[in-house]
Amino acid sequence: MSNMQQDINNTQVAAANKETKVQPEDRKVMVEVENLSTYFKVGRRQFLKAVDNVSFKIFKGETFGLVGESGCGKTTAGRTILRLYEPTGGKIYYDGKDMSQVSSKAEMKAFRKSAQMIFQDPYASLDPRMTVDDIIFEGLDVHFPHLSDKEKHDRISQLLMKVGLNSEHGARFPHELSGGQRQRIGIARALAVEPDFIVCDEPISALDVSIQAQIVNLLTKLQEEMDITYLFISHDLSMVKHISDRIGVMYLGSLAEVTTNQRLYSKPMHPYTQALISAIPIPDPDLKGSLGRVVLEGEVPSPINTPPGCKFAGRCSYCFDRCRKETPELQQVDEDHYVACHLYDDPEHLPAELVASWRE
């Protein structure tokens, strides 16, 4: 068996373990966003609604996947949760504390230590003029000033080994490393300050497929060893499946559906989620479900002038009158399953072929 195949198989094993990792009765909320909005001013009176009235919870020790097409607002949501962007409205609760109101330097410093980020492009996020040692040293210097330089360097060596490198990599510059090694440095830098929560912003999309599986396995292993909670942002539903416990699907700044990993792939309820899942290549046609490939027609509307009603109406083949007038709210339709779609309060509009595609 090739190394690549082994990596992919290992990833699948990790995914299978996901089902049982956080038991529903033991769940403690780590991050909660309530009606979160992030708007950017464009022109004199217009706003780009990158994140628009979004609410969800992330439980301690789990991986919450946030997926959607490019430009749907998932990265902005992640950055707003970390207060890298200021929220326009709504609340961000972190470990029970309202972080949207915090402004004191001491509290923000403690938050920055506890909540870290791994960036999409490992090359752009590392200073090319600094060695790996210096890059990781910075965080230790800010958050662990009581440690001696020797203790900090010992920690750096341990961190490099933890992420699958060795202490010799500490003397290298980012351009002397491969893409996968650079992403491991990005992970080591985030881990250096001993975080409880990490926003992983498309951490594998710039890497080769075989390296992607290695990085996903590394993140899973570190989560188990260090009890870290992840928000895993990706446009790739097939990769999110391998690492997430629960998944939120975003469309044009809003959440279309939130549910468990298992339910999202066996019983996708929102027409947009169904279209995304139908696009994942599956080698066995019997497992494709009765809907087959759902091809989305039409253009994504502008996030500046969003039309009234459901944002997906222009591309939805099940759209009916109410959809163009009324914005659907995210509502609970089953245990751990939330959907923003009028089909589920108007069952007479629920098409039989959509229900037939569900696999329990």
Ligand code: SF4
């Ligand atoms: Fe389609 Fe209407 Fe549901 Fe929107 S609310 S996804 S337009 S059926």
